[in-house]
Amino acid sequence: MGAPASLPARAAGLARPAAARLPLPGAGARRRARAVVTAARALLDEGHVVGSVGNVSARVGRELRITPTRAAYERMRPRDLVRVDLATGAVRGAGVPSRELPLHLALYRARPDVGAVVHTHSVAATAWSFLGEALAPELEDLGYYDVGAVATAPAAPAGSAELARGAVAALGGGGAVLLGGHGVLTVGRTPEDAVVVARVVERQARVAWLLRGADPRLVG
Numbered sequence: 001m002g003a004p005a006s007l008p009a010r011a012a013g014l015a016r017p018a019a020a021r022l023p024l025p026g027a028g029a030r031r032r033a034r035a036v037v038t039a040a041r042a043l044l045d046e047g048h049v050v051g052s053v054g055n056v057s058a059r060v061g062r063e064l065r066i067t068p069t070r071a072a073y074e075r076m077r078p079r080d081l082v083r084v085d086l087a088t089g090a091v092r093g094a095g096v097p098s099r100e101l102p103l104h105l106a107l108y109r110a111r112p113d114v115g116a117v118v119h120t121h122s123v124a125a126t127a128w129s130f131l132g133e134a135l136a137p138e139l140e141d142l143g144y145y146d147v148g149a150v151a152t153a154p155a156a157p158a159g160s161a162e163l164a165r166g167a168v169a170a171l172g173g174g175g176a177v178l179l180g181g182h183g184v185l186t187v188g189r190t191p192e193d194a195v196v197v198a199r200v201v202e203r204q205a206r207v208a209w210l211l212r213g214a215d216p217r218l219v220g
């Protein structure tokens with residue numbers, strides 16, 4: 001691993017991309033679904049999401065499992081996740097997927113190495129997304145986790161194809177992207193990996209705001 005451009009993928013636990021592309025056996029699918037629910041609850045408990053505003057998904061073979069729309073994360077069970085065909089975007093079985101399904105689909109299609117996607121409106125990172133500038137790694141955390149600078153995608157309506165296109169482009173091969181005037185999106189090999197990146201980005205955003213508030217020379 002020499003080039004800096006490869007670091008974000010390594011940080012998000014993406015060093016072993018091939019396995020996620022293969023259909024998983026039943027036990028693997030159940031484990032992955034439990035990991036999605038665990039990740040969603042962690043985001044709720046830590047205050048990164050309120051209610052069900054935010055969404056988590058994981059790749060399971062040729063499908064994904066995504067949190068349903070307007071579902072209370074406290075009571076959500078693995079069976080409540082919505083199954084979606086990755087190629088067609090068609091829902092299989094019961095449930096209504098998060099309205100950000102197009103965003104998740106676009107990321108999995110563009111990044112075969114990605115096994116999980118997390119989207120939140122965590123406060124500091126979301127506030128930073130209104131600035132339209134990259135979140136620089138001023139704290140060592142982003143460097144420690146090899147996330148690097150986090151770009152901001154252009155603002156676009158929630159759930160739109162335009163938002164999905166912009167996010168994929170701004171994310172590139174990285175582990176996190178800010179959605180302009182909206183929130184933050186992180187990816188990883190597993191839901192746990194993507195949650196770690198979401199925590200790190202939020203922490204970096206808090207530090208960045210404090211730095212701006214503390215030193216007028218840093219206010220753009």
Ligand SMILES: [Zn+2]
Pocket residue numbers: 054100119120121158182183
């Ligand atoms: Zn959102």
